[in-house]
Amino acid sequence: MPDRNLTTLVGSRICHDLISPLGAIGNGLELLQMSGRADSPEVALIADSLENATARIRFFRVAYGDAKPDQQISGHEIASALRSGLGNTRLVVEFDAVDMERQTARLLFLALQCLETAMPYGGTITIDLSGQSLSLVGRADRFAREEALWENLTATAGSYELRPAQVQFALLRSLCDDEKRTLTVAQDDTTISIAL
Incomplete structure (x- = not known):
């Protein structure tokens, strides 16, 4: 296994x-x-x-x-889990949750946790789901991102040593590889974008 x-x-x-x-x-x-x-x-x-x-x-x-292939999760359950799971943060999530495959929801939640790591001071995360494509854009006045950690998310051979609070980065990358999804990250002073 x-x-x-x-x-x-x-x-x-x-x-x-x-x-x-x-x-x-x-x-x-x-x-x-x-x-x-x-x-x-x-x-x-x-x-x-x-x-x-x-x-x-x-x-x-x-x-x-x-998450098994073709297993579904309802938009209501996703919205509820997002509301409750991020309710004590300073983040605002903009997303009209819809029914989706559980595997896609898992990638979404892991990517959200990656953004949450970089946005401890708050901000807005906008989620867009089009077919099998998923994009998340985090906007904030200030980020706390470790460049090596974010580079390791998409690098072919990374040597960054993860801490337990960063396990979502490794799992997101591994699952994207397994599911043959392209994972890209773009950053500037006010945004971090993750596209799957």
């Missing part, structure tokens, strides 16, 4: 296994609310943390989970 397939299976397994205990925490919070103790700052902190963790796992399930 190729390493990349194993990687997506591991991603799916982790997301699946984490959702269950988070659901149990949610049930516990409901019991606290029914008992009349829901107004405390401690319960509010737990509820907020639970909501954030659940949102990120929904995002990660699409980005790192298994």
Whole structure:
């Protein structure tokens, strides 16, 4: 089994296994609310943390989970995962989510995470999906991008040593190679564009 397939299976397994205990925490919070103790700052902190963790796992399930050829994902599910997964960032995502192949959605979410890495100060990401072509344009007044990391995304032989928070770059490139997609990146002072 190729390493990349194993990687997506591991991603799916982790997301699946984490959702269950988070659901149990949610049930516990409901019991606290029914008992009349829901107004405390401690319960509010737990509820907020639970909501954030659940949102990120929904995002990660699409980005790192298994995606079979011709498997579909609804536009509603994509929009919901984007809203929840990027809700605590300073990013505004402009995208009319539509039903699409899960493999395409996975590439979209990984590319979004790449842009998120370079846009910690906020900005706008515009997504365009035309048939099998996908483009993302990140616009910001200020970026925090590591040039070597971005060059490694499209270079034929890169030597950049990834950190765990940058794994999306390696996975995006690997999946594009597997799916015979051309991956291009263009940058200037105010934009970063990723086209698949």
